[in-house]
Every structure is written in C-alpha cells, then in structure tokens.
Amino acid sequence: MRHTLLALTLSLFCSASLADPQDWARAWPDTDFETTVIDDWSEIMSGGPPKDGIPALTDPGFLPAADETRIAGREPVITVEIAGETPRAYPIRYLTWHEIVNDVVGGRPIAVTFCPLCNSGITFDRRTEAGVLEFGVSGKLRHSDMVMYDRQTESWWQQALGEAIVGELTGMELDRLPTWMESWDEFIARNPDGLVMDEPAYPRDYGRNPYVKYDSSTRPFLYRGENPPHGIPPLVRVVAIDGQAWPLTRLAEEGRIEEAGYVLSWSAGQASALDTALIADARDVGTVRVRDEQGADVPHDVMFAFAFHAFWPDGHWMLGN
Known part of the structure; x- marks a missing residue:
C-alpha cells in the first residue's frame, strides 16, 4: 500500500510538472482556458479520479433525525440552519465520498462542500449573476484543495475560496452561509425534530475514512x-x-x-x-x-x-x- 501511494504521488507530480490546458481540453471541451487567474498551470494537478469520478450529489433524500440509527454520536455533520426552515445535517460520512451536495433549502439553492485533504467544510449559495449553478467535482486539486466545476459553463472553482479560477465565470465569488461542523449528538440534542441527509445509493463504505x-x-x-x-x-x-x-x-x-x-x-x-x-x-x-x-x-x-x-x-x- 505504501509503495502504491508513493508511485501514485510520483506519477501525479510528474503530470503536474507538464500541466497543459490543451491536454485537459479533451475532457473539458466547454471550458474557456483562455480566461483564468492562474499564472502557473503546474499548481493544478490530478487528484487521481477523473471528472465526476467523485460523484457530487443533487437533491438528496432526507429523513427525520429521530429515525436515524446508522450515525454514531461523535461523528461530524455539517449543520445548515436557515431561519424559518427545518435544520438539516449533512453527515461527513457521506461528504467524504461525494464532496459536494447540491440542495435547495427553503427555496435557496445551496452547495454543501467538504474537501478531505484540507478539512475544509463550506456551504455556498448557488445563486449568482450568471444564474443558479450546479456543482460537480473536477478531479483536479490546487494546493491540495478540491477544484469544483459548475455544470452550466464548466468553469472551475476553488472550493476553499468559493471563487471561479478558470473559465467563463473567472473572478466570480459565491456567497458563504454561516454553517458549521459539529457532532451528530450535538445536532440532534438541539434539533430533535431536524432532518438528516439519507444514505446515498452508491456502493461506498460509508462511515469509514479512506485517509487513515x-x-x-x-x-x-x-x-x-x-x-x-x-x-x-x-x-x-x-x-x-x-x-x-x-x-x-x-x-x-x-x-x-x-x-x-x-x-x-x-x-x-x-x-x-x-x-x-x-x-x-x-x-x-x-x-x-x-x-x-x-x-x-x-x-x-x-x-x-x-x-x-x-x-x-x-x-x-x-x-x-
């Protein structure tokens, strides 16, 4: 396992040193690589999985928090509490494997995001001057942080910043929502009538951490x-x-x-x-x-x-x- 990770790392570092948007254009024919804030393309490298190899979720299912039995009390969740709406918990046991959840809460389109390599958990408003965006996982990293992309223009977005860094929407920033990460016990103690995202219908080992x-x-x-x-x-x-x-x-x-x-x-x-x-x-x-x-x-x-x-x-x- 250790040798496999070393070989993968060396391979990815070599590919990063030869980073060239012309090579990426085959998988990203609709991305405008001429419009960007990136000066050094070697900052962007493959994280391993291809585009959508980590499948973002859209319109996930929910169940009453009181009915949830799979999540241990100390497990982390991202809590979204919007005034006038039932609080929602997005378990990290799922976000670890999907990284982005496109949802709508009280008519507000949001993206709940988690980058495991940076421990960065941020919730964004998906409404922009270009319309409502839906986000996917590009498979690229910059400074080890997830590069998201929007499905409308295929612009690339830096998750840690909430800013478009490549493509038509370069320079646009997403509004952040005041959400936080807490334990499942803390969420349900405060919100016994809250909602929790249901387990996605994917063959993943939910509850396990692949980054031991x-x-x-x-x-x-x-x-x-x-x-x-x-x-x-x-x-x-x-x-x-x-x-x-x-x-x-x-x-x-x-x-x-x-x-x-x-x-x-x-x-x-x-x-x-x-x-x-x-x-x-x-x-x-x-x-x-x-x-x-x-x-x-x-x-x-x-x-x-x-x-x-x-x-x-x-x-x-x-x-x-």
Whole structure:
C-alpha cells in the first residue's frame, strides 16, 4: 500500500510538472482556458479520479433525525440552519465520498462542500449573476484543495475560496452561509425534530475514512507549497475567517476567544473525520462555533494550516500573547 501511494504521488507530480490546458481540453471541451487567474498551470494537478469520478450529489433524500440509527454520536455533520426552515445535517460520512451536495433549502439553492485533504467544510449559495449553478467535482486539486466545476459553463472553482479560477465565470465569488461542523449528538440534542441527509445509493463504505491518520501526518498529500509560518505544523486545524486564522490548539486551550469582532468557542465531543479508519472511533477534535458580537453565526472554515497559508499567504495569524 505504501509503495502504491508513493508511485501514485510520483506519477501525479510528474503530470503536474507538464500541466497543459490543451491536454485537459479533451475532457473539458466547454471550458474557456483562455480566461483564468492562474499564472502557473503546474499548481493544478490530478487528484487521481477523473471528472465526476467523485460523484457530487443533487437533491438528496432526507429523513427525520429521530429515525436515524446508522450515525454514531461523535461523528461530524455539517449543520445548515436557515431561519424559518427545518435544520438539516449533512453527515461527513457521506461528504467524504461525494464532496459536494447540491440542495435547495427553503427555496435557496445551496452547495454543501467538504474537501478531505484540507478539512475544509463550506456551504455556498448557488445563486449568482450568471444564474443558479450546479456543482460537480473536477478531479483536479490546487494546493491540495478540491477544484469544483459548475455544470452550466464548466468553469472551475476553488472550493476553499468559493471563487471561479478558470473559465467563463473567472473572478466570480459565491456567497458563504454561516454553517458549521459539529457532532451528530450535538445536532440532534438541539434539533430533535431536524432532518438528516439519507444514505446515498452508491456502493461506498460509508462511515469509514479512506485517509487513515492523515490529520496526524507531517506533510499534506499532493502539496508542494510552503509550510505555515510561526512553526505551526501544516496539518494543525485553524479557524479561518476573512484572512485571519486562529489555531485550534489555542482555541481548545482557552475555550473561548473574543477578538477582531468575533466570539469563537470550542467544546469537546466531535470526532475527527481524518484519523482512524472508522470515523466513529476517531480522536476528539471538538466543535467550533463562531459568532459576531451580537450573537449571530458567522461564515468560517475549520481547515488545515497549510491550506490557509496557501490561499492567504499574507493572512493574519491570531496567536494570542
């Protein structure tokens, strides 16, 4: 297994060094590669699966949270709570294998996204100036982060940024929703009448983590960029908000931080999705909530430090005293 991963990594690195949109055009005939913010095409590489090899979901089924029996209490879910609508939980046990869920909540088209290699879980509004978009998984990575694409124009989008980086819609940004990752127990305790996404009808080993011990590795997979500054290990989680990053190690130690107009809190009880083979058995990484000074939830991401540094090289590291 180790030799297989090494061979795959070397193969992908070689293909990345020869990255050329003309080669990609065969699989992407409708993508405008002349319009882009990418200066160095070698930043984009194959993650292994081809276009749609990781199948994004659209209009998933749901069931009452009280009827769900497959999800262990500490397993992580992405929680979507929109005013006036029944709260919904999107289990990471499914998002690990599908990465994008196109859904509609209260008439609002949304995309719930999770990139395992960056631990980046963000929910976007799919309404744009170009109309309502539906997203798929391109199979490409940039700085180890998933490159999404929209099915309307086949433009490529950086998941961590919510920004189109290649194609007709280059430069367009998606609005983020204030959603968060928490344990299944936390969701159902607060929302006993909530809804949970049902298990997709795909032959996947749901509940298992294909990236065993990834978040305790010393180096991110398929990443060639700089390590974070200040001696911060690349796979430490950080709370990222508007170009600022709070190391989770600091937040977990302090429990609550009030800085820069935000109130960050941490509580134990959520399992890592990227530790043991069975997510339910993974170590506790805790749940983060971010609110403004008035108590309203704030869009944020709990991502790995290397990814924050890659996309915000001039970002501000909130290290405390």
